[in-house]
Amino acid sequence: MSYRTPLETRLAKKATRAITDFNMIEDGDRVMVGLSGGKDSWALIQILDVLQRRAPIDFSIVAVNVDSGYEGYQHKAVAEACAARGWEFHSEHTTIGAVIDEKLDPDKTPCSLCARLRRGVLYRLADSVGATKIALGHHLDDFVETLLLNLFFAGALKAMPARLVSDNEKHIVIRPLVYVTEAEARAYAKENELPIIGCCCPACGDLGLQRQRVKRLLMELEREHPNVKGSMIKALSNVMPRHLLDRRLNPVGELRDTVGARLDDFADVPADVPLIPLMLGSSFARPGTKPEQAE
Numbered sequence: 001m002s003y004r005t006p007l008e009t010r011l012a013k014k015a016t017r018a019i020t021d022f023n024m025i026e027d028g029d030r031v032m033v034g035l036s037g038g039k040d041s042w043a044l045i046q047i048l049d050v051l052q053r054r055a056p057i058d059f060s061i062v063a064v065n066v067d068s069g070y071e072g073y074q075h076k077a078v079a080e081a082c083a084a085r086g087w088e089f090h091s092e093h094t095t096i097g098a099v100i101d102e103k104l105d106p107d108k109t110p111c112s113l114c115a116r117l118r119r120g121v122l123y124r125l126a127d128s129v130g131a132t133k134i135a136l137g138h139h140l141d142d143f144v145e146t147l148l149l150n151l152f153f154a155g156a157l158k159a160m161p162a163r164l165v166s167d168n169e170k171h172i173v174i175r176p177l178v179y180v181t182e183a184e185a186r187a188y189a190k191e192n193e194l195p196i197i198g199c200c201c202p203a204c205g206d207l208g209l210q211r212q213r214v215k216r217l218l219m220e221l222e223r224e225h226p227n228v229k230g231s232m233i234k235a236l237s238n239v240m241p242r243h244l245l246d247r248r249l250n251p252v253g254e255l256r257d258t259v260g261a262r263l264d265d266f267a268d269v270p271a272d273v274p275l276i277p278l279m280l281g282s283s284f285a286r287p288g289t290k291p292e293q294a295e
């Protein structure tokens, strides 16, 4: 059975690769799709529906919509579109928006608290609908933006997991669009005439948010280097721990092998002074001098 359009063929291939690479969906799974009504979650449920009809394994799909309670949110449009396509659908009205307004410091951005609250609701809903997997619509752009956000603003080298087992090991979150770009997800949702709605959250589209800044940076880079995001997503599966500075990944004995030839430079450093920070300067600072500070 062939796919309906070249775009669908591309998305199907990318989603299948992700599902295979990370063992996301198995025979007998009941996959719960977090369906906000945004372009990404529509693209996700549409392509999963297409794949389900062709897959050599049996799995079922159920869409759940978490309404954060913002005025004007058109959850009925989501319900109607699912009904028209025969997709099982559940909606949950919450007061997440009001909780964020009440709990959040005015100088903080709401997105991480929002994500945590929504995650809690999704876990509860997964139990109530009997889901074995929770599929979220994060795409390639989300992965590389999160990588840069953590790098620039959180002092951590991490993106997000394509497949995550929750701390209590009861839930498995999957992100089948990890290789699909935001532009492809948007085009696919439009191609399928799915009703893209906004979340009506006041922070949505706030250009002051760090994520929006990172988005603009990537757009600028992409004009000069069209494959910059492709390279970044590839980098996430091509990690070289020995070229990083995390001593949990690089036991000191290993590091001594790597830089052994330079250790003589530090022979006069007292034994209680850690060597690695001294080496972090761009040109291996000499003992007694400060390593260069990253700007």
Ligand code: SF4
Binding pocket: 110, 111, 112, 114, 115, 199, 201, 202, 203, 204, 205
């Ligand atoms: S923009 Fe609004 S709805 Fe989206 S994650 Fe942030 S707080 Fe939540």
